[in-house]
Amino acid sequence: MPPTDSMFLLAESREHPMHVGGLQLFEPPADAGPNFVREVLERYRSSDNVNPLFRKRPAEPVGAVGSTWWTHDESIDFDYHVRHSALPEPRRIRELLQATSLWHSSLLDRHRPLWECHVVEGLQDGRFAVYTKVHHSLIDGVSAARLMQRSLSTDPDADDCLPPWLQPARKRDKADDDAAATGGFAPLALAKSLVGAAGGVAGDLAGLLPASARIAMEAIGSNDLTLPRAPRTMFNVPIGGARRFAAQSWEIERIRRVAKSSATTMNDVVLAMVSGALRDYLIENNALPDDPMTAMVPVSLSLRSGGGADGGRDGGNQVGVIIVNLATDRENGSTRLEEIAYSSRQAKRILGDLTPTQILAFSALQMLPLAFTPVPGFVKYTHPPFNVIVSNVPGPSEELYFNGARMDGSYPVSIALDGQAINITLTSRAGYLDVGIIGCRRTVPHLQRLLLHLESALSELETSWG
Known part of the structure; x- marks a missing residue:
């Protein structure tokens, strides 16, 4: 597990959940039937071909080595990860935001892949909502937004859209492949990548000290x-x-x-x-x-x-x-x-x-x-x-x-x-x-x-x- 991943797991506590999320609102098409949201839910659970990112979880035992390397679940419990919810009366946006507040407050289960999705129907104006959260150790906010965008289409008539966790994985580098092949822990590949990265940035970092001195002088001077x-x-x-x-x-x-x-x-x-x-x-x-x-x-x-x-x-x-x-x-x-x-x-x-x-x-x-x-x-x-x-x-x-x-x-x-x-x-x-x-x-x-x-x-x- 790269240190940048470990950092978010090590920093997490009950007071400091380390997941990022998104709340999306959708307006059903004009010809949508009464079961449209249930059909969306079925599409969200439609395949076992889950993107490897959404199979990752901390290795066992979670408390000892779970911030050291990743492991991958072969099967996904979709009833747990993709949940169906409805809003109470009066079914306003306010009730949706209250529910989102509670969902975002709870920690993700480290014994499972670190993500959840809630498909929410019952808004009084006929719209439905999707709240998704993913641990920051898996993905940052910008990457999450781009992955979510890949799951949508500019064509209102397209019927082949898939949620982020069913999106095909994009090409990974060799170190990632080595890590996957060894259960998520590839010390040689990781060491090699770190040494290469250090060599590539050494010159830039050497120039940081004089640059910092210049910035400090400008700050002092004005x-x-x-x-x-x-x-x-x-x-x-x-x-x-x-x-x-x-x-x-x-x-x-x-x-x-x-x-x-x-x-x-x-x-x-x-x-x-x-x-x-x-x-x-x-x-x-x-x-x-x-x-x-x-x-x-x-x-x-x-x-x-x-x-x-x-x-x-x-x-x-x-x-x-x-x-x-x-x-x-x-x-x-x-x-x-x-x-x-x-x-x-x-x-x-x-x-x-x-x-x-x-x-x-x-x-x-x-x-x-x-x-x-x-x-x-x-x-x-x-x-x-x-x-x-x-x-x-x-x-x-x-x-x-x-x-x-x-x-x-x-x-x-x-x-x-x-x-x-x-x-x-x-x-x-x-x-x-x-x-x-x-x-x-x-x-x-x-x-x-x-x-x-x-x-x-x-x-x-x-x-x-x-």
């Missing part, structure tokens, strides 16, 4: 760069295991108009929405800090100036992170947007001269304090590196269908951590931005009010920028 030290807030505390989930969609065109009028980016406008929502929420709870809050924001390595061979070598799927000033100390939404856009530009400019490997290493340094959050007292007595994580996962630009059912919403369900009691993740979808907010149920009361504040923040920006 106040332009937002550093990984934020004010303490009610979100930056130890958390419990129960979760609350809230979700809503916004028209992308509304955000695009504000970005164009203000000469900023759509990501800047989204961060300004988050900033306004957090500010209003904390004012309601008499908890707004005097100093501005900050956000950790993943960014594509394509921000490298010049691109070139290095960018192509490392591919486009890796990301670094920047820390952005949310300007929550500013009362005016327009002013917040300007400061957010400036902070984001400065952070990207600083990273622009680094190679992709150096960006990854520098990003890891900024997130290093999160590694110490399990230490008793660390979260309570230190400043957080940032106040909230805001991730934007690119999604499809066309309407997608599952065997005739149109996808009408795709909401990411992410991970909350000690010191990071809420996590905001967004994904685009055929003219809409779908927002999912996960939070600690004990620490963040009335989480759903953040949705109202997001709308208020966008409306204020529209008023300012027309």
Whole structure:
């Protein structure tokens, strides 16, 4: 098992489930019969030809070596992994989100492949929902979104769509094949890959020290760069295991108009929405800090100036992170947007001269304090590196269908951590931005009010920028 997989298993506890999820809404086709959802369920359980990713589980004994190597189940208990649910009256989206909150709070069974799916019918408007969760040791959020997209079609008449776990596996490299052939543990292949990787990045990492010194000097010489030290807030505390989930969609065109009028980016406008929502929420709870809050924001390595061979070598799927000033100390939404856009530009400019490997290493340094959050007292007595994580996962630009059912919403369900009691993740979808907010149920009361504040923040920006 690669260390990157082990990390999420070792970090997991009852208070910190380490799975990522997604909640999708579907509108049945006009000619759908009363058994359409049951037919979807049958399609979800239609084959034993399960993608190897969805056969993986920690090796036995789970408590001793289960974070060391993978094993694979030959057969899948579909009655366990794919569940059929119905909503209670009054069968609103609210009841669906309550159910999703409970499902996302529970740990995955490590004695089985680390995934679950809930097919939910009974929404009063006739739609049905699919909630899926997969352990982060198996897959990251971006890869999960892409795998989910592969299970859908742009053709509303297509009837051959299969769920992610029945998608054929794509070509794996030789180390993966060796691992599968030896029950998931291939020490020689793993050692070889690690040595090769180390040789490939040694030169880049050697250049990180002088680059870090340059960045430090720029940070000391001006106040332009937002550093990984934020004010303490009610979100930056130890958390419990129960979760609350809230979700809503916004028209992308509304955000695009504000970005164009203000000469900023759509990501800047989204961060300004988050900033306004957090500010209003904390004012309601008499908890707004005097100093501005900050956000950790993943960014594509394509921000490298010049691109070139290095960018192509490392591919486009890796990301670094920047820390952005949310300007929550500013009362005016327009002013917040300007400061957010400036902070984001400065952070990207600083990273622009680094190679992709150096960006990854520098990003890891900024997130290093999160590694110490399990230490008793660390979260309570230190400043957080940032106040909230805001991730934007690119999604499809066309309407997608599952065997005739149109996808009408795709909401990411992410991970909350000690010191990071809420996590905001967004994904685009055929003219809409779908927002999912996960939070600690004990620490963040009335989480759903953040949705109202997001709308208020966008409306204020529209008023300012027309």
